Amino acid sequence: MNTEQPLVHMEGITKRFAGVTANFGINFEVRRGEVHALLGENGAGKSTLMNILYGLYRPDGGKIFISGKEISFSSPGDARKAGIGMVHQHFMLIRSQTVWENMILGLDGLPLVLPRREIKERILGISEQYGLQVDPDAYIWQLSIGEQQRVAILQMLFRQANILILDEPTAVLTPQECEHLFETVRQMTAEGHGIVFISHKLDEVMGLSSRVTILRRGKLAGTLDTSSTTKERLAELMVGKKMVFSIDKKELARGRPVLECSSLHALGDRGFPAVSGASISVHEHEILGIAGVAGNGQQELCEAMVGLRKAESGSVRVKGEDMTNRAPKDFIDRGVHYIPADRKGTGLVPNMKVSENSILKRYWKRPVSKGFFIKWSEVAAFAIKLVSQFSVSTPSVETPVRNLSGGNLQKLMLGRELSDDPAVVLAVHPTWGLDVAATCFVREQLLSHRERGGAVLLVSEDLDELISMSDRLAVMCKGEIMGVLERPADVPVESIGLMMAGTVIRDEAFGREGSQE
Amino acid sequence: MEIIIPILTAAVRSGTPILYATLGEIITEKAGILNLGLEGIMLVGAYTGFSVAYSSGSAWLGVGAAFLVGTLMGLIHAFICVTLKGNQVVSGLAITMFGTGASSLLGREFVGFTIPGLSRIPLPVLSDIPVIGPVFFNHDALIYSSYILVLFFCWFFTSTRPGLNLRAVGDNPRAADAMGISVTGTRYFYTLLGAGIVAVGGAYMSLAYTKMWGELMTAGRGWIAVALVIFAIWNPARAAFGAYLFGGVEAFQLRLQTAGTTIPTPVLMMLPYLMTIGVLLFISIKKGKGILFGAPASLGAPFFREERD
Ligand SMILES: Nc1ncnc2c1ncn2[C@@H]1O[C@H](COP(=O)(O)OP(=O)(O)O)[C@@H](O)[C@H]1O
Ligand SMILES: [Mg+2]
Numbered sequence: 001m002n003t004e005q006p007l008v009h010m011e012g013i014t015k016r017f018a019g020v021t022a023n024f025g026i027n028f029e030v031r032r033g034e035v036h037a038l039l040g041e042n043g044a045g046k047s048t049l050m051n052i053l054y055g056l057y058r059p060d061g062g063k064i065f066i067s068g069k070e071i072s073f074s075s076p077g078d079a080r081k082a083g084i085g086m087v088h089q090h091f092m093l094i095r096s097q098t099v100w101e102n103m104i105l106g107l108d109g110l111p112l113v114l115p116r117r118e119i120k121e122r123i124l125g126i127s128e129q130y131g132l133q134v135d136p137d138a139y140i141w142q143l144s145i146g147e148q149q150r151v152a153i154l155q156m157l158f159r160q161a162n163i164l165i166l167d168e169p170t171a172v173l174t175p176q177e178c179e180h181l182f183e184t185v186r187q188m189t190a191e192g193h194g195i196v197f198i199s200h201k202l203d204e205v206m207g208l209s210s211r212v213t214i215l216r217r218g219k220l221a222g223t224l225d226t227s228s229t230t231k232e233r234l235a236e237l238m239v240g241k242k243m244v245f246s247i248d249k250k251e252l253a254r255g256r257p258v259l260e261c262s263s264l265h266a267l268g269d270r271g272f273p274a275v276s277g278a279s280i281s282v283h284e285h286e287i288l289g290i291a292g293v294a295g296n297g298q299q300e301l302c303e304a305m306v307g308l309r310k311a312e313s314g315s316v317r318v319k320g321e322d323m324t325n326r327a328p329k330d331f332i333d334r335g336v337h338y339i340p341a342d343r344k345g346t347g348l349v350p351n352m353k354v355s356e357n358s359i360l361k362r363y364w365k366r367p368v369s370k371g372f373f374i375k376w377s378e379v380a381a382f383a384i385k386l387v388s389q390f391s392v393s394t395p396s397v398e399t400p401v402r403n404l405s406g407g408n409l410q411k412l413m414l415g416r417e418l419s420d421d422p423a424v425v426l427a428v429h430p431t432w433g434l435d436v437a438a439t440c441f442v443r444e445q446l447l448s449h450r451e452r453g454g455a456v457l458l459v460s461e462d463l464d465e466l467i468s469m470s471d472r473l474a475v476m477c478k479g480e481i482m483g484v485l486e487r488p489a490d491v492p493v494e495s496i497g498l499m500m501a502g503t504v505i506r507d508e509a510f511g512r513e514g515s516q517e
Numbered sequence: 518m519e520i521i522i523p524i525l526t527a528a529v530r531s532g533t534p535i536l537y538a539t540l541g542e543i544i545t546e547k548a549g550i551l552n553l554g555l556e557g558i559m560l561v562g563a564y565t566g567f568s569v570a571y572s573s574g575s576a577w578l579g580v581g582a583a584f585l586v587g588t589l590m591g592l593i594h595a596f597i598c599v600t601l602k603g604n605q606v607v608s609g610l611a612i613t614m615f616g617t618g619a620s621s622l623l624g625r626e627f628v629g630f631t632i633p634g635l636s637r638i639p640l641p642v643l644s645d646i647p648v649i650g651p652v653f654f655n656h657d658a659l660i661y662s663s664y665i666l667v668l669f670f671c672w673f674f675t676s677t678r679p680g681l682n683l684r685a686v687g688d689n690p691r692a693a694d695a696m697g698i699s700v701t702g703t704r705y706f707y708t709l710l711g712a713g714i715v716a717v718g719g720a721y722m723s724l725a726y727t728k729m730w731g732e733l734m735t736a737g738r739g740w741i742a743v744a745l746v747i748f749a750i751w752n753p754a755r756a757a758f759g760a761y762l763f764g765g766v767e768a769f770q771l772r773l774q775t776a777g778t779t780i781p782t783p784v785l786m787m788l789p790y791l792m793t794i795g796v797l798l799f800i801s802i803k804k805g806k807g808i809l810f811g812a813p814a815s816l817g818a819p820f821f822r823e824e825r826d
């Protein structure tokens with residue numbers, strides 16, 4: 001049955017980046033009409049392997065065969081000509097251009113002056129065929145993440161990609177949108193396309209793929225037929241040893257409110273409303289989770305609650321004191337600490353030393369500063385303590401932060417924000433891109449902060465994380481709070497999915513609190 | 518009318534060098550490359566144009582030579598910014614300093630000479646239209662071609678495949694690269710072409726506007742063009758408006774000077790610069806944040822394919 005040449009055959013692929021071997025001697029294959037899942041933890045090398053196949057990265061070793069012929073791509077243009085399309089984790093779309101303009105980027109073989117009508121008709125034709133609805137005249141920046149993904153997939157179909165690589169496509173979708181995507185994928189395989197489906201979610205892999213290749217720390221951990229394996233086996237191959245991740249969360253009575261906002265409105269970077277009338281409160285001894293599809297105002301809400309973004313209307317209170325539109329430093333002085341998602345942009349200064357970064361929120365305080373001067377010996381002492389307490393692995397506290405890996409950046413930031421027992425921390429995607437050990441560490445730190453009486457506001461795209469960590473879970477969609485769920489672990493995931501897609505849940509059992517006041 | 522028409526006519530003439538420079542910079546910046554060397558490239562263009570026209574007797578040969586030398590200076594900038602991934606601001610400033618010095622040094626032997634320069638060609642029919650005719654259609658061919666260039670670029674950016682690819686490279690080189698567009702090739706091409714057009718703007722100063730060579734004769738017009746690109750939100754038509762505004766005030770203040778007002782000359786000479794910046798500032802304040810989103814998002818940043826952002 002499988003005497004046919006595979007569409008793609010990769011052999012012994014090796015790729016090194018400064019300091020890390022992202023891929024080492026990996027074999028990988030895609031056949032006609034199959035969904036081949038590529039499974040592995042963050043940093044396992046999945047994206048790197050596929051970027052090599054897509055011509056973005058040059059391998060340091062190994063061979064690639066397309067339909068039996070050895071090839072060597074020097075750019076994604078070459079890969080496209082060989083029928084390979086890739087939908088990246090962070091979509092490669094031009095935000096300032098329209099959908100139809102994005103479709104034809106870089107294509108040759110079209111007339112110099114663009115036949116808009118024909119292009120749009122072709123787009124609509126393909127979008128109907130695959131049930132991927134888009135408006136060809138919409139600008140990318142106007143689209144939700146789910147819509148952008150549809151555009152990115154269409155873009156590849158428009159290019160007649162025969163082999164389609166989807167890099168963690170479900171990370172940014174609601175459960176319902178995921179289902180829709182799977183339908184599209186099944187239709188494509190039925191037509192003979194070969195699909196590479198990258199994920200680290202076992203259920204999806206089990207449900208969708210016919211074969212699965214597991215990568216672990218850049219090495220091949222195995223290729224299996226999905227039908228003859230189990231989730232447990234996959235998990236073991238993926239992590240290496242059995243990792244039991246159970247959250248040791250004590251029952252604690254909720255304390256007084258620490259950080260509150262009511263009817264808060266704020267604008268996004270483009271000047272459009274990003275937060276529309278949100279009301280939430282975070283209490284002592286509590287983790288309040290915020291769920292939502294990426295880009296629905298979670299980040300802007302947090303920024304407005306720590307003084308980094310202007311509140312257009314509504315109010316922000318810290319322990320009862322009105323702090324609306326006060327300076328970020330006033331928030332810091334009252335123990336409101338913020339862990340932004342963007343570690344190297346907003347969170348840390350990449351070119352400054354570990355020690356300098358560690359005092360960014362205390363450089364005006366004793367003993368680090370004395371009058372007009374900074375006492376560097378105190379800074380070093382403080383940083384050394386922080387680094388050991390939060391097990392940041394760094395050559396020294398004099399190392400520039402840009403050389404640290406993601407997990408250590410996050411630990412350093414966590415240490416800076418948690419070291420003097422703040423009243424509340426707002427953590428946005430704190431475990432994003434971290435390996436299992438670092439993820440556990442971050443979660444433990446947040447939980448112990450809660451135990452010590454602190455409040456935590458946790459924004460994450462990982463629903464499992466949110467459900468297991470949060471005492472209450474607020475769901476955001478289009479800048480509004482769709483509802484706040486008490487005991488989120490007892491609520492069916494489907495209802496959370498519906499709320500993420502914009503359904504307001506008023507069911508008494510869920511205890512909607514968002515619209516009080 | 519009697520006073521207005523000559524001023525408007527002069528506005529177009531004196532705005533044209535800035536218009537060329539602005540158009541050149543717009544296409545370069547659309548590719549994501551910031552070129553602050555405009556002043557230097559214009560001066561070298563003015564000098565090259567004049568010296569070639571003087572020695573060959575052909576003004577058009579001068580224009581062509583200026584364009585070529587401009588692209589050479591663009592090549593230096595592109596090599597530093599694209600291939601070496603150097604700092605674009607530093608490279609641009611160096612080019613301005615180099616161009617200023619080189620043109621002054623080489624141009625010494627031409628100081629005080631004049632040439633016939635580009636001749637005026639009234640366009641049949643069009644130049645007979647009242648007001649519009651004398652203001653826009655009674656000039657030399659380099660002015661007419663600047664109109665065509667403005668219209669062409671407006672159309673090129675939105676309606677052609679290369680125009681679309683160009684915008685993609687400036688906005689998101691990573692995505693453009695992933696779509697199979699050559700980021701390096703695109704950036705080189707438009708940096709060279711843009712610098713060539715800038716140099717033609719300089720050549721217009723010596724071949725048509727003054728018909729002579731003078732040290733530092735562009736008098737900061739290159740810098741005005743750099744500012745104009747931003748205030749015009751990278752739109753060629755708006756750039757033309759800004760350039761003619763500058764030209765208009767320039768023409769007006771020259772007339773005031775000759776009419777013998779009591780306002781001190783240095784103050785008058787500041788007027789076009791002040792007015793242009795004032796009006797454009799007003800526009801951009803009204804546009805608010807919109808102006809930021811008109812900018813090519815990757816402007817000034819080198820592109821490394823295998824590096825993460
Ligand atoms: N462009 C790059 N430059 C430097 N290191 C990189 C780059 N891309 C990936 N890496 C490193 O290679 C490893 C594998 O990354 P990646 O392929 O993105 O993993 P995955 O997609 O499985 O999460 C990681 O350690 C990552 O830090
Ligand atoms: Mg990845």
